[in-house]
Amino acid sequence: MAGYKGSIIVEGGRPLHGTVRVPAAKNSVLPLLAGVLLCGEPVRLRAVPRLADVEGCITLLQGAGLAARWENGDLLLSGSPVCSTLPGETAAQMRASILFCAPLLARLGRAETALPGGCRIGARPIDLHLEGLARMGAQELDAGPGRLVLTAPAGLHGAEITLRFPSVGATETLILAAVCAKGRTVLRGAAREPEIADLADFLNRCGGKIEGAGSSTVCIEGRRQLSGCVFSPLPDRIFASTLACAAAVAGGRVELAGCPPRLYAPVLEILEQMGCRVERSGKNACVSRYGSLKGVGRVFTGVYPGLATDAAPPLAAALLCAGGESSIEDVIFERRFGCAEGFLRLGGRVNVTGRTLHIRPLPPGQSLAGSRLVAPDLRGGAALVLAALAAEGKSEIRQAGYIDRGYADFTKILAGLGAQIRRETAPRAERVKKTPSKK
Ligand code: UD1
Numbered sequence: 001m002a003g004y005k006g007s008i009i010v011e012g013g014r015p016l017h018g019t020v021r022v023p024a025a026k027n028s029v030l031p032l033l034a035g036v037l038l039c040g041e042p043v044r045l046r047a048v049p050r051l052a053d054v055e056g057c058i059t060l061l062q063g064a065g066l067a068a069r070w071e072n073g074d075l076l077l078s079g080s081p082v083c084s085t086l087p088g089e090t091a092a093q094m095r096a097s098i099l100f101c102a103p104l105l106a107r108l109g110r111a112e113t114a115l116p117g118g119c120r121i122g123a124r125p126i127d128l129h130l131e132g133l134a135r136m137g138a139q140e141l142d143a144g145p146g147r148l149v150l151t152a153p154a155g156l157h158g159a160e161i162t163l164r165f166p167s168v169g170a171t172e173t174l175i176l177a178a179v180c181a182k183g184r185t186v187l188r189g190a191a192r193e194p195e196i197a198d199l200a201d202f203l204n205r206c207g208g209k210i211e212g213a214g215s216s217t218v219c220i221e222g223r224r225q226l227s228g229c230v231f232s233p234l235p236d237r238i239f240a241s242t243l244a245c246a247a248a249v250a251g252g253r254v255e256l257a258g259c260p261p262r263l264y265a266p267v268l269e270i271l272e273q274m275g276c277r278v279e280r281s282g283k284n285a286c287v288s289r290y291g292s293l294k295g296v297g298r299v300f301t302g303v304y305p306g307l308a309t310d311a312a313p314p315l316a317a318a319l320l321c322a323g324g325e326s327s328i329e330d331v332i333f334e335r336r337f338g339c340a341e342g343f344l345r346l347g348g349r350v351n352v353t354g355r356t357l358h359i360r361p362l363p364p365g366q367s368l369a370g371s372r373l374v375a376p377d378l379r380g381g382a383a384l385v386l387a388a389l390a391a392e393g394k395s396e397i398r399q400a401g402y403i404d405r406g407y408a409d410f411t412k413i414l415a416g417l418g419a420q421i422r423r424e425t426a427p428r429a430e431r432v433k434k435t436p437s438k439k
Contacts, residue, residue, distance in 0.1 A: 004375070004401035008411055010388035011420035012370055012395065015252030018417045020243055022259035023049040025236035026406045027310075028195040030096040031172045032202050032233055033057040033077075037064060037103035038180050039206050041228030042078040048233070049408035052401065056094045063087035064104065078228075084110040092116065092146075098126050098169060102177035105138055105152045112149045120377045122334035128163055128170035135159040136177050136185070158183030158222055166191040166216065166303050172199055178220035179208040187218040193304040194263055198234040205229040235259035235283075239407060241267040241311035242382050244287045246414065248276050248318040250389040253288035254417060261285040266307035267315060270296055274322055295324025295361060301331055312357075313339050313383035319359045320348045320368070321390045329356040338376030342384040345371040346391050370395040375402040382407060389419055 029048055034057070036043050048054060050070075058068045058075075065082035068075065084104050091097035092114035104111035116124065126148075130140060136156045143149040158181050163170055171191040176199075178185035190196070192214055200213030206226035212218045240259040247254035248271050261268055261280040268278045268285060274293045279286040296319065301309040309332040319326040320343055330336035337357040343350045346368040349360040362368070370393035375381025381402040388395035397403075400423065403410050411423040 004399040005425075006400040007424045008385055008397040008400045008403070009422050009424060010370070010385060010391075010395045010397070012368070012389050012391040012393065014250065014389070014418050014420050016247055016250045016254050016414070016417040016419060017252045019255040019257055020413055020417065021257045022235040022240045023047065023408060024233040025195060025198075025238070026051055026053055027168075027193075027236075027238070028198045028233040029054055030057055031099050031176070031195065031199045032231070033061060034096070034099035034103055034172075034176055035199060035203055035206075036061065036066065036077045037081050037100065038106060038176065038203070038226045039228045040080065040225045042076065043206070043228045044230040045075045045077070046230065046232040047073050048075040049236075051406060051408050052404040053094060053096065053406065056090050057096065059090045060086050060097060060100050063090070064100070081107050084108040085112040086114070088114050095124055095169070098129055099172055099176065101129075101148070101150055102133065102173045105133070105150055106156050106177060106180040109153060109155065110149070110151045112143070112147065115146050115148050120338055121336050126169075128165065128167045129173040132161045132163070132170060132174040133177055135161050136174075136181055156181035158185040158220070160186045161188070163187070163189035165189075168193050168196065171196050171218070175199060175203070175210060175213065175218060175220060178222060179203050179210060180225060181222040183222055185220040185222070187220070188216065190216050190218045191303060192216060194234055194237070202229070202231050205231060235263070237263035238308060238310045238379075240264050240285070241308065242314040242386070242407070243413075244268060244271060244285065245311075245314040245318045246386050246389060247287040248274060248289050248293060249321055249386045250419065251289050252418070253286065255284060255286040257284045259283060259285070264308070264311065265305070267311050270299060270307070270315060271318065274318065293318065293322040295319065295322040295326040295359070297326060299326065299328045301329070303332070309333055309336060310379050312336055313379040314386055316343070316357055316359065317383040317386035320350065320387055322359070323361050325358075325360050327356050327358045331355065337380070339380035339383040341376070342373040342380075342397075343387055345373055346387050346395070348387065367392050369393055373397045375399040378402050378406045382410070385410070385414070385421070389414070389421075
């Protein structure tokens with residue numbers, strides 16, 4: 001995977017107008033790609049966004065021995081895993097690489113990967129994944145620092161597992177492990193995020209037998225092997241949340257098409273409380289803001305159907321522009337608000353205590369002012385771009401490559417809505433060197 005290079009340049013102060021089709025969800029596509037390792041026949045995933053994290057997962061699949069190719073926006077995958085060691089650098093950079101271990105264990109009896117490291121948004125242990133896999137017959141070998149080697153010499157078997165916390169990733173790992181394990185698995189305390197139901201839908205379309213996904217108890221009857229299928233992944237509720245917040249920040253009217261509003265109901269409801277108008281119809285939502293924004297007091301993230309932790313930074317960008325006080329506490333990750341430093345540089349009145357971002361209104365007549373910013377992480381980076389849309393003058397958001405992990409064509413989409421925004425791919429220093437002299 002590429003580094004997090006590149007900058008986004010924003011001239012703030014332009015309202016947004018237009019319609020955006022919401023792409024497939026990164027957080028659905030990544031586990032689906034892990035699930036493809038279990039499939040004995042080709043899979044076609046429809047309309048997959050070309051995100052850096054998707055490209056990373058393709059590298060993992062190719063490293064395991066699968067073939068992947070793009071065709072008119074669809075991703076076609078075929079072949080069976082022959083190598084149980086995931087390619088090192090890519091695996092180490094992506095938290096989602098842990099999801100590829102359970103299918104490799106199920107099919108090859110072994111999985112080896114670089115451990116997904118800590119992340120800027122907080123510690124991200126994998127103990128729940130490993131404890132569940134151990135109950136299904138996996139053993140962890142001593143592989144030295146930074147590496148994980150799991151074996152299941154006698155294959156994986158069903159088990160009764162209760163998660164201490166409804167981890168999205170651990171729920172996905174254990175569904176992936178159970179769907180081809182011997183016997184029945186009952187998973188209690190499971191995460192209920194819609195991306196989990198989507199993974200189960202995909203696996204069931206391939207011949208799996210999973211019931212209850214999307215609720216806190218999931219029952220899985222193991223099957224020997226899965227077939228393939230053609231599948232359209234769920235729309236991206238975090239993308240939709242981000243664009244809804246962009247409309248609130250910049251003003252104007254943005255229609256988000258193809259993503260049922262119930263999937264991101266908390267964000268839409270908070271935006272309404274802030275003074276935005278939200279029209280919902282079928283799979284579309286239209287967010288408009290022509291007046292000023294109000295603060296909303298205290299806001300908390302939560303597991304689904306609560307406010308998604310990934311939507312907290314973009315929502316914070318909207319609250320930054322409000323005329324009253326607000327705070328957001330992220331109960332899921334301890335360092336969710338790495339974007340606070342950038343908000344401060346823009347003139348925002350924010351501070352972080354523990355897991356909470358406190359936001360005070362700007363003094364009357366004062367507005368945010370453009371500045372040079374650094375994207376701290378994926379969602380924090382998107383939040384800084386949003387805040388820059390509201391700032392007077394020019395902002396530069398560096399390390400924009402973070403944003404590519406989860407948003408395809410982010411700048412093009414915002415420019416299409418009327419924002420004055422462009423992407424500079426090469427770091428400034430490199431471009432200056434390459435520019436021919438004017439002599
Ligand atoms: C997924 C999403 C991510 C989102 C998160 C929470 C993907 C690819 N990523 O991440 O965008 O922010 O859900 O909705 O789908 N935990 C443990 N032990 C474990 C696993 C998790 O303690 O074994 C803790 C984590 O440290 C964290 C919390 O559980 O505090 C939530 O993590 P989890 O739900 O697993 O998130 P991810 O699956 O990593």
